Amino acid sequence: MALQQQEVVMTEIRTSLSKVHTFATRLRTDRSGLALVEFAVSLPFFMGLAIGGIETANYAATTMQVNQIVVHVADNAARMGIDNLVGKRRVEEGNINDVFTGARHEGRGLTLDGFHPYTDPGTGQVVQRGNARIMLSSVEPVASPNTTNRYRIRWQRCTGPGTHYQPVYGKVSNSSNVIGIGPTGRQSTAPDFGGVMFVEMHYHFEPMLDIGFTRLVETDIVASAAMIVRDSRDFAGPSGGQGIWPTTGQTASTCNF
Numbered sequence: 001m002a003l004q005q006q007e008v009v010m011t012e013i014r015t016s017l018s019k020v021h022t023f024a025t026r027l028r029t030d031r032s033g034l035a036l037v038e039f040a041v042s043l044p045f046f047m048g049l050a051i052g053g054i055e056t057a058n059y060a061a062t063t064m065q066v067n068q069i070v071v072h073v074a075d076n077a078a079r080m081g082i083d084n085l086v087g088k089r090r091v092e093e094g095n096i097n098d099v100f101t102g103a104r105h106e107g108r109g110l111t112l113d114g115f116h117p118y119t120d121p122g123t124g125q126v127v128q129r130g131n132a133r134i135m136l137s138s139v140e141p142v143a144s145p146n147t148t149n150r151y152r153i154r155w156q157r158c159t160g161p162g163t164h165y166q167p168v169y170g171k172v173s174n175s176s177n178v179i180g181i182g183p184t185g186r187q188s189t190a191p192d193f194g195g196v197m198f199v200e201m202h203y204h205f206e207p208m209l210d211i212g213f214t215r216l217v218e219t220d221i222v223a224s225a226a227m228i229v230r231d232s233r234d235f236a237g238p239s240g241g242q243g244i245w246p247t248t249g250q251t252a253s254t255c256n257f
Contacts, residue, residue: 130161
């Protein structure tokens with residue numbers, strides 16, 4: 001009786017081992033889940049590439065929009081002014097404000113008038129900073145004829161809530177006798193008896209998904225452009241020589257550097 005029970009047990013063990021062997025063989029040759037495993041392993045890399053591509057395209061598109069805005073502001077500013085039948089065309093504060101209004105409208109998709117949080121590294125306090133600042137400068141020769149090839153910024157006007165931004169390429173206070181205005185190697189100069197509208201824009205860029213998949217982080221985009229004044233313009237302006245005439249009911253877009 002004991003021998004019969006032992007044989008039964010051995011038979012069950014052999015049967016179980018046979019089933020395990022059969023399952024192992026089938027598992028070893030089964031490839032039905034291989035694609036899923038490979039997809040799970042490669043998913044983070046594909047996500048990184050996809051998000052990186054999207055963020056890079058977003059940054060490139062934003063940079064292009066900023067550059068287009070500064071070109072349009074410079075071009076419009078070079079054409080602005082009020083016709084004067086008895087003299088040269090004059091620029092009023094209202095003309096400049098109109099140019100800036102157009103720029104803000106063009107950049108509404110970039111939220112130029114918006115704000116972003118900024119942590120002060122000294123105090124650790126979080127404050128709100130403006131997203132953008134557009135600076136318009138009138139670059140003129142120091143004399144006409146300009147025998148010394150020296151230039152100056154006669155006046156500047158600014159728009160946008162980013163009042164923390166400072167001009168990179170010069171202010172009225174430090175640009176009264178310079179060789180040109182703008183990036184080194186491609187500085188803008190004005191013709192005799194004429195002028196150049198120089199525009200500098202600062203914009204705070206934020207990535208769409210700041211989750212570490214790309215090296216794109218919050219940064220400032222700086223762009224500039226210049227256009228020669230098209231018409232015969234009254235560069236001296238009213239008494240005092242500031243170059244801009246007042247407009248009734250409108251406030252000057254001063255820079256307050």
